[in-house]
Each structure stands twice: as C-alpha cells, then as structure tokens.
Amino acid sequence: MNDRVDESPLTDNSHDFSAAASELRMATFRLARRLRAQRAVDTMSDGQFAVLAALTVHGAHTLGQLADRERVTAPSMNRTVSLLEEAGYITRIPDAADRRRVSIDLTDFGRTIVDETVRRRDAFVEEALAELTPDERDTLARAALIMRKVADR
Structure with a gap:
C-alpha cells in the first residue's frame, strides 16, 4: 500500500479526462478482482x-x-x-x-455461503483500511459516495 496517490491524473485540472478515467477504471477493476477472490466457495463463478x-x-x-x-x-x-x-x-x-x-x-446453505462471502470481503476491506492513514480513510469514504453516484447514473 505504498503507492503514491498525490501525483495522479485524477487530480489533474485539465479538461482531458481520459487519463483520469483510465486510472480510475484500472484501480476499480483491480480492487473488484481482489474482492471477488474473497469467497466462501472457490469453485463458484x-x-x-x-x-x-x-x-x-x-x-x-x-x-x-x-x-x-x-x-x-x-x-x-x-x-x-x-x-x-x-x-x-x-x-x-x-x-x-x-x-x-x-x-x-x-x-439455508445458500444463505450461509452468501453471508460467509460477504464477511470475507468486508474483512479484506477492513484490513486494508486499517493500514491507511486517517486522511486516506476519509478520502476513501468520500470517494465511495462519489463512486456510487457515478454507478447510479
């Protein structure tokens, strides 16, 4: 988690958003892939x-x-x-x-699988959040609201 986030195309003030869009897409997909790997049944698609x-x-x-x-x-x-x-x-x-x-x-078995998968995914995120600074956690909390806004459009 030592990636530098202070020099990102996401904070560039230019009106060309292609680099920022690419950076956000890649980070989102990478995190989604890591979250999907946290599951109760490895063989489930x-x-x-x-x-x-x-x-x-x-x-x-x-x-x-x-x-x-x-x-x-x-x-x-x-x-x-x-x-x-x-x-x-x-x-x-x-x-x-x-x-x-x-x-x-x-x-009931299916519900157990969902509950365990959600628990594992939440634990993965909680562990990652624990390694961040309070400012980084605050930034991610604000980003989550913005990402939901983008996803809901």
Whole structure:
C-alpha cells in the first residue's frame, strides 16, 4: 500500500479526462478482482454468486426475473440455476395458485455461503483500511459516495 496517490491524473485540472478515467477504471477493476477472490466457495463463478446475492437482497424470483435482473438469457440462467440447485444453494418452489410458475429462492446453505462471502470481503476491506492513514480513510469514504453516484447514473 505504498503507492503514491498525490501525483495522479485524477487530480489533474485539465479538461482531458481520459487519463483520469483510465486510472480510475484500472484501480476499480483491480480492487473488484481482489474482492471477488474473497469467497466462501472457490469453485463458484461470479455469475453464480451474483444470482445468490440477488436472491439475498431481493428475495425469491422466477427464472425470467432472475435472467432480466442479471441481463442474461433465460436458457443461460436456467443452466446457472440448475448448477446452484444441484449444489444445494437454491431451491425451486412451485406457485400454489399457478403450477406453471416456479419461484427460485435460497436454501439455508445458500444463505450461509452468501453471508460467509460477504464477511470475507468486508474483512479484506477492513484490513486494508486499517493500514491507511486517517486522511486516506476519509478520502476513501468520500470517494465511495462519489463512486456510487457515478454507478447510479
């Protein structure tokens, strides 16, 4: 964590943002890669974990709703759901009113995997934050708000 941050294209006052955009993109992807590596199940793909996380945050979904949420095709989502179901992370629940409709939800085991992965990822960030100065932590706290603003546009 000895990278110098005081001479960054992100702080350049020129109106050419290409260098700043590239620097921010590379740093964001590098951190995202490091965070993705912190998972409870090494063999689970990012796409599979994204489905478990979506079910954790948003509750049960139909296959079509999950495919739309994750921006993949229904056949692709069906393969992912089948793999997750075989591993015991999710379950398919028939709709009582419409037998053709099936909801997909987490099992307790799936919820445990999500919780443990989130715990590991948070611990990774907490350890990194502990190595920074108070000013650096304050800068990152402000940057997190700005990054969320950029992501939400």
